[in-house]
Amino acid sequence: MIEEKEITCIVCPIGCRILVRTDEKQIEKLDGNKCKQGIEYAINEALDPRRMLTTSVLVKDGEWPLVSVKSSQPVPKNKVFQVLKEIKMVKISAPIESGQKIINNVANTDINIVATRTVKKIMK
Amino acid sequence: MINRQVDVAVIGGGPAGLSAAISAKEHGANSVVILDRNSWPGGILPQCIHDGFGVEETGESMTGPEYATKYIEMAKQENVEIMIQTMVLQFDEKQNIIAVNKNGIHTIKAKAIVLAMGCREKTRWHAMIPGDRLSGIFTAGVAQSFINLYNIMPGKNVVILGSGDVGLIMARRLRFEGANVLGVVEILPYASGLPRNVVQCLKDYDIPLFFNHTVTSIAGRERLERVKIAQVDENMVPISETEQELKCDTLLLSLGLIPENELSKNANIEIDEITGGPVVDQNFETNLGGVFACGNCLQVYDTVDMLSLDAKRVGKNAAKYTDDQKQKENGIRLLSGEGVRYVVPQRINEYGKMQLTLRADKPKDVSTLYVLFGAKEILKKRLPWVNPAIMIKIDVDISSKVLESGQSLEVKIK
Numbered sequence: 001m002i003e004e005k006e007i008t009c010i011v012c013p014i015g016c017r018i019l020v021r022t023d024e025k026q027i028e029k030l031d032g033n034k035c036k037q038g039i040e041y042a043i044n045e046a047l048d049p050r051r052m053l054t055t056s057v058l059v060k061d062g063e064w065p066l067v068s069v070k071s072s073q074p075v076p077k078n079k080v081f082q083v084l085k086e087i088k089m090v091k092i093s094a095p096i097e098s099g100q101k102i103i104n105n106v107a108n109t110d111i112n113i114v115a116t117r118t119v120k121k122i123m124k
Numbered sequence: 125m126i127n128r129q130v131d132v133a134v135i136g137g138g139p140a141g142l143s144a145a146i147s148a149k150e151h152g153a154n155s156v157v158i159l160d161r162n163s164w165p166g167g168i169l170p171q172c173i174h175d176g177f178g179v180e181e182t183g184e185s186m187t188g189p190e191y192a193t194k195y196i197e198m199a200k201q202e203n204v205e206i207m208i209q210t211m212v213l214q215f216d217e218k219q220n221i222i223a224v225n226k227n228g229i230h231t232i233k234a235k236a237i238v239l240a241m242g243c244r245e246k247t248r249w250h251a252m253i254p255g256d257r258l259s260g261i262f263t264a265g266v267a268q269s270f271i272n273l274y275n276i277m278p279g280k281n282v283v284i285l286g287s288g289d290v291g292l293i294m295a296r297r298l299r300f301e302g303a304n305v306l307g308v309v310e311i312l313p314y315a316s317g318l319p320r321n322v323v324q325c326l327k328d329y330d331i332p333l334f335f336n337h338t339v340t341s342i343a344g345r346e347r348l349e350r351v352k353i354a355q356v357d358e359n360m361v362p363i364s365e366t367e368q369e370l371k372c373d374t375l376l377l378s379l380g381l382i383p384e385n386e387l388s389k390n391a392n393i394e395i396d397e398i399t400g401g402p403v404v405d406q407n408f409e410t411n412l413g414g415v416f417a418c419g420n421c422l423q424v425y426d427t428v429d430m431l432s433l434d435a436k437r438v439g440k441n442a443a444k445y446t447d448d449q450k451q452k453e454n455g456i457r458l459l460s461g462e463g464v465r466y467v468v469p470q471r472i473n474e475y476g477k478m479q480l481t482l483r484a485d486k487p488k489d490v491s492t493l494y495v496l497f498g499a500k501e502i503l504k505k506r507l508p509w510v511n512p513a514i515m516i517k518i519d520v521d522i523s524s525k526v527l528e529s530g531q532s533l534e535v536k537i538k
Contacts, residue, residue: 008323054187065274068170068188068272098189118193
């Protein structure tokens with residue numbers, strides 16, 4: 001199936017509008033980029049767009065009600081809301097260390113969700 | 125009264141203050157203290173949970189909390205003293221600081237002071253939006269702290285006024301938390317935030333961006349119920365026929381940032397009306413000898429990376445000053461000419477190589493940047509594009525002859 005997408009390049013602030021025509025997993029045509037770096041960006045965006053995902057997870061008995069988290073690797077763009085849904089169902093007990101794994105293999109992506117800050121436990 | 129003496133006192137413990145303090149220590153200052161009124165060091169970073177911090181600086185992409193932790197750890201290793209919940213009330217030209225915290229009043233005699241107070245967000249009153257006074261109107265940064273630190277959702281149906289970076293990032297954040305973002309309304313014909321945020325925060329989630337539009341009224345009973353938005357003409361006057369109503373319970377304002385300089389003004393530090401920060405020389409020294417400025421209280425930076433790099437230079441200069449308290453001449457002025465919104469430093473009182481940071485007044489394609497000494501071009505540089513959202517940095521070599529002339533220099537983009 002042939003698809004055409006217009007991609008705004010974010011490598012530099014010029015923001016070239018790159019037209020990419022793909023046929024399944026093949027690039028058919030790429031046009032509108034002013035430099036080479038735009039090619040790689042546009043190919044990735046057309047064939048396998050991914051984003052780093054950052055959000056927060058509920059904390060029990062913590063000095064803060066939340067701990068900020070990130071995906072260990074960029075998440076496929078079309079799985080972002082699925083991943084977020086799974087993260088929302090989790091509540092973790094303090095103390096939490098920055099870098100601690102919070103969810104393993106989130107939404108079957110082989111990607112982990114990791115804490116990006118330390119949250120101490122509060123004594124009640 | 126608690127009296128003490130330090131080499132370098134840093135006012136503000138956000139990324140600029142931390143960077144400057146660490147660097148002052150690394151460059152030989154014996155005692156460095158950071159004074160911060162907040163309950164934690166790191167400033168705004170803990171609520172900036174998105175990533176992208178540190179890329180320009182170290183090549184590694186970190187989230188805000190990770191970036192803050194890295195710098196707080198470095199400060200600890202360098203034996204920088206961080207006093208939190210400590211509010212500076214005033215300082216003077218002799219580097220005497222008065223601060224207060226729960227232990228009482230502190231008078232601190234410093235050899236050099238670094239200003240790193242950061243900035244505040246513009247509010248509804250800066251945009252002069254008419255309409256009812258009701259709940260549901262927040263600055264983007266306040267909403268960010270509610271959601272990311274305190275687990276409080278500000279609303280369900282949200283309109284964002286202004287396309288600054290915090291507003292763009294909050295559009296995505298609100299979507300992630302299940303809110304409906306009706307659109308981002310920007311009075312200018314271009315975004316004031318970084319292009320990568322326009323793509324990754326709005327386009328990714330099909331959030332509309334209304335250019336040349338503004339909010340013309342706010343209505344509701346106790347809570348916001350609707351806003352009207354309209355297109356503006358070339359004089360930024362709303363065109364009434366284009367007015368449309370958006371039903372929403374929340375309006376976020378991302379109108380830009382104002383450097384926080386009440387302390388500086390009280391100490392008679394000269395302020396640049398355009399940047400909102402102190403007028404500084406090539407060493408970031410203000411008109412008060414031994415008082416230096418860095419971070420967002422000097423000028424609002426695009427990224428924390430660039431801010432930290434400059435703040436490190438400021439810390440080094442402050443440490444140097446504690447050794448050699450040389451009185452400097454006023455020097456010559458550096459003026460913003462055609463196409464330039466502002467340039468930092470505004471004064472030059474030493475010859476040699478230095479870095480200028482400046483912003484264009486509007487987006488343009490291929491342009492040329494000039495540094496002019498009368499009609500003579502000291503520097504001419506071709507720029508493939510200019511965008512006010514992206515700070516321009518250039519290195520320039522100022523000769524002793526230029527400095528001794530006493531004449532102003534002008535920076536232009538044509």
